Amino acid sequence: DVKVTQSSRYLVKRTGEKVFLECVQDMDHENMFWYRQDPGLGLRLIYFSYDVKMKEKGDIPEGYSVSREKKERFSLILESASTNQTSMYLCASRRRGQRPNTEAFFGQGTRLTVV
Amino acid sequence: KNEVEQSPQNLTAQEGEFITINCSYSVGISALHWLQQHPGGGIVSLFMLSSGKKKHGRLIATINIQEKHSSLHITASHPRDSAVYICAAPRGPDKLIFGTGTRLQVFP
Numbered sequence: 001d002v003k004v005t006q007s008s009r010y011l012v013k014r015t016g017e018k019v020f021l022e023c024v025q026d027m028d029h030e031n032m033f034w035y036r037q038d039p040g041l042g043l044r045l046i047y048f049s050y051d052v053k054m055k056e057k058g059d060i061p062e063g064y065s066v067s068r069e070k071k072e073r074f075s076l077i078l079e080s081a082s083t084n085q086t087s088m089y090l091c092a093s094r095r096r097g098q099r100p101n102t103e104a105f106f107g108q109g110t111r112l113t114v115v
Numbered sequence: 116k117n118e119v120e121q122s123p124q125n126l127t128a129q130e131g132e133f134i135t136i137n138c139s140y141s142v143g144i145s146a147l148h149w150l151q152q153h154p155g156g157g158i159v160s161l162f163m164l165s166s167g168k169k170k171h172g173r174l175i176a177t178i179n180i181q182e183k184h185s186s187l188h189i190t191a192s193h194p195r196d197s198a199v200y201i202c203a204a205p206r207g208p209d210k211l212i213f214g215t216g217t218r219l220q221v222f223p
Contacts, residue, residue, distance in 0.1 A: 009156075031209050040124075042201070042215035050209060058210075088156060096209060103163060104148065104203075104211060109156030 003027075006091050006107035013114050019078040021110050023091030029105075030096035032074035034058075034066060037088040037109075049074055050096060081114045088112075118142050119204050121214035128221050134189040136217045138202035147185045148203040148211065149176050158201070161187075192221045 007022035025032065031050050035043040035058075045058030047066040055066050063085060067075045074093075078085055091107040119140045128134055138147065146165040152158045162169050162176040164185070169176050173192075178185040189196055197220050203211040 033210075040215060043203075043213040045210065048210060090156075090158065092158075094209070103160045104150075105160070106150075106158035109158075111156065 004091055004093050004105050004107040006089075006110050008110050009108060011110060011112045013078075013081050013112065015082060015114055017078075017081045017114075019081050019112070019114075021076040021078075021089055021091075021112070023074045023076070023093075023107055024072050025074075025091075025093040025105065026072065027093060027095070027105065028071065029093040030071075031094045032068065033092040033094070033104075034064075034074065034076045035090045035092065036060070037090055043090065046076065081112075083114050086112060086114045117215070118206075118212050119202060119214040121200075121202055121217050123217060124215065126217055126219045128192050128219070130193055130221055130223050132192050132221075134192050134196070134219065134221075136187045136200050136202075136219070138185045138187070138214055140183050140185075140202075140204045142204055142206070142212070144180075144183075144204045146205060147178055149185075149187050150201040150203060152199040152201060152216070154198070161200075189219075194221045194223055197221050 004025045034046045037043050048056045049068040065077045089110045092104050094104045095102045122137045149162040173190045175188040199216040201216045202214045206212045
């Protein structure tokens with residue numbers, strides 16, 4: 001059974017803390033993604049990685065950074081957490097292909113609350 | 116205007132009813148994805164389709180590429196179908212853009 005695993009289901013952090021969200025996939029996928037999901041806004045892309053050590057900004061990268069040192073692991077970092085980063089965070093992976101019709105696999109989500 | 120729009124945003128139904136969720140997109144695409152998100156948060160892929168119709172159990176997805184419109188139908192709905200349903204269109208070869216989702220609640 002293919003899997004994308006996020007390290008935490010729920011997190012509560014204080015304003016100003018450095019926060020790490022970890023994501024691991026076991027499908028040898030090239031592409032990995034971090035999204036945040038907010039009511040009425042849907043999933044918005046924070047960062048995308050298409051290979052080890054390669055990354056690309058998504059639509060809302062401000063306040064975030066990422067790390068991909070190994071193919072299976074993609075980390076999202078909140079350098080200094082703020083209350084407006086309270087959200088559901090979803091990791092996904094997808095095989096890279098010439099045709100954009102490959103299935104995306106999602107983690108279970110991390111609900112982050114910044115107080 | 117969002118590139119991918121869904122309607123309705125919220126939907127309630129009685130068990131057994133026929134459900135339709137609509138998705139319209141403004142980008143040129145070769146395939147559209149339908150996803151399901153249960154209250155726990157995890158998202159699973161239901162369908163990818165590039166033409167015509169696909170069926171899986173009580174779920175049916177249709178797409179009209181010329182009209183840039185897709186529908187997800189649920190026949191004989193059940194409370195366990197309660198979830199958020201999301202459509203997504205490719206943006207380039209690697210990324211997806213998502214609709215805002217339709218929250219479905221099916222009551223016994």
